[in-house]
Amino acid sequence: MSARPRFRRPLLAGALALAVAGGALGFAFASGGSPAAAGAALAxxxxxxxxxxxxxxxxxxxxAFEVTDxxxxxxxxxxxxxxxxxAYAEIRWLGPRHSLPLTGSLAAGRYALRCVFSDGPVVVSPGLVVTGTAPDTEPGYRPMTSTDLExxxxxxxxxxxxxLPGLQSAVRTLDGDVARGDxxxxxxxxxxxxxxxxxxxxxxxxxxxxxDAIDGRPDGLQGGVDDPGWTGFLAVEHGLWHGAPAARLRSLTQKLVADVTGLIADFPSEDTDSEDLPLRAHEILENGLQFQLTGQEDQGSGTTLATLDANVQGTQEVLSLLAPLLRERDPGLVAGVDAGLTALRGQLAATHPAAGPWPAAASLDRATRERLDGTLGGLLEQLARIPNLLAARNAA
Known part of the structure; x- marks a missing residue:
């Protein structure tokens, strides 16, 4: 049995799967609020x-429409x-004999309902004419296609x-230290x-x-932290901070160099699913909340807050590439997430002196922990919207 990989499918994906399995899952991209706020729903x-x-x-x-399949x-x-x-609003995957609200706030213009059935048929309703003026109406969004994320x-x-070459150089430096016994x-x-x-x-x-080989955790291994099959950064960390001899550590750092070198050779041939990138915009920091802010992944160095900061930087990179698509669909989301990511990095930086050591997550005082947890939780609520905003809607 191998070590558990550092990356985990988060709770969000599981929740979506359960909702779909249960029969109906709906989303409305609208500022118009609920059917109650808009008056009686139209059946x-x-x-x-x-x-x-x-x-x-x-x-x-x-x-507000109450739509029944x-x-x-x-x-x-x-x-x-x-x-x-x-599109101005949508219901994703409405199940047979189920009903869900479809809500929006519409400016004057012409509209229609468009039904895309899972077995192929696409049906459009008679036209709907909206007249007059109203504040805060929906600008609409261009439905995504599978090619938009390419x-x-x-x-x-x-x-x-x-x-990747910078990563390779860094692990070679680490291996050289251990080879010298330093x-x-x-x-x-x-x-x-x-x-x-x-x-x-x-x-x-x-x-x-x-x-798995480069950053796997020991949970799930028969021998835990003592399992001979555990390799990678966290195994090296555990050894360095728990008195492992240089000879044992050298076998791990040599394996780490070999795995990173193998990754560099293999990466060009690996595929990246276009739907993965929007999902990772949320998942990276969900994993950060679960494993880094809690200190759960700490193997002795006490540096999981530094890891969380690196996760924030990875999220910023993903967001920068998705920003043009997101701004077209939710103009305020990118600015809000950018501000939250900047605030989180500032809060993390404030936990340690400039160029000084990072504190262990377990050592944080209650106020600091709650502040970090609140900022990260707010970010995750915003980031959770991205996978659905950027889901492919080829038949829309």
């Missing part, structure tokens, strides 16, 4: 012959312009490719090498088995 029943029969005319402002298959329902070029993914892969230097050089890997955040699923 709409959809099937493969008609995508409902909305009123022919409505006043500008909040609108009368077909035997799942359906995605969009509120769009007549051509389908821009350029950000290529740019991210190029960034990772350029960073374990004090090795303890100093371990952290820069580890952070060089942690900044690569979103690329983990493109690293295949190398992620």
């Amino acid at each position: 709409v029943s959809v099937d493969k012959h008609a995508c409902g029969a909305p009123p022919a005319r409505l006043p500008a402002g909040p609108v 009368a077909a035997p298959t799942f359906v995605t329902v969009y509120l769009t312009d007549p051509t389908g070029a821009r 350029q950000p993914v290529l740019a991210y892969r190029a960034w990772v490719q350029a960073a 374990l004090s230097a090795a303890r100093n050089d371990w952290l820069p090498a580890h952070l060089a890997y942690e900044r690569l955040g979103a690329a983990y699923n493109s690293f295949g088995d190398f992620d």
Whole structure:
């Protein structure tokens, strides 16, 4: 049995899977609020012959439909312009005989409901004319296609490719320290090498088995921290801070150099799923909350807050590449997340003196821990919106 990889599928993905399995999962990209806020919801029943029969005319402002799937298959329902070029609200995967609200706040114009059934049919409702004026109406968003993320993914892969030689140089320095028997230097050089890997955040699923070998945890191994199959940065950390002899450490650092070298050779042939990048924008810091801020991943160096800071930098890189797509769909989200990431890095920096050692997560006073936890929790709420905003909607 191998060590558990550093990267874990977070709670968000599991929650989505459970909701879909349960029958219906809906999202509304709208500022118009809930059906209660907009008044009585308008009942709409959809099937493969008609995508409902909305009123022919409505006043500008909040609108709410209660959509029921009368077909035997799942359906995605969009509120769009007549051509389908821009969407204003949506329900993702409405289940048979289930109902969900579809809410929005509409400016004057022409609209329609668009139903995309899971087995292929696409049906559009009669047109809906909205008249008058209202504040805070939805600008709409261009539905994503699977090709929209190709350029950000290529740019991210190029960034990772350029960073890998620096990682290789850092692990070679660490290995050289251990080869000379200078374990004090090795303890100093371990952290820069580890952070060089942690900044690569979103690329983990493109690293295949190398992620397990390079940064796996001991939980799940039969022998735990003493298991001979445990390798990588965390195994080296445990040895360096728990008195392992240089000979044992050398076998680990040599293996680490070999694995990083193998990763560099293998990475160009590994695929990166275009849907992974938006998901990683949330997952990197969810893992940071679970394993770094809690100190759960600490193997003796007390540097998980530094690792969390590297995770923030990895998230910033992902966000910078997704920003043009996000601004088109949610103009305020990028600015809000940018501000939150900057604030979190500032709070992390304030936990230790300039060029001084990082404090162990367990040593933080209650006020500092709560401040970090609050900032990170707020960020995760915002970042959790990105996977759905950037989900492919080829049939919209």
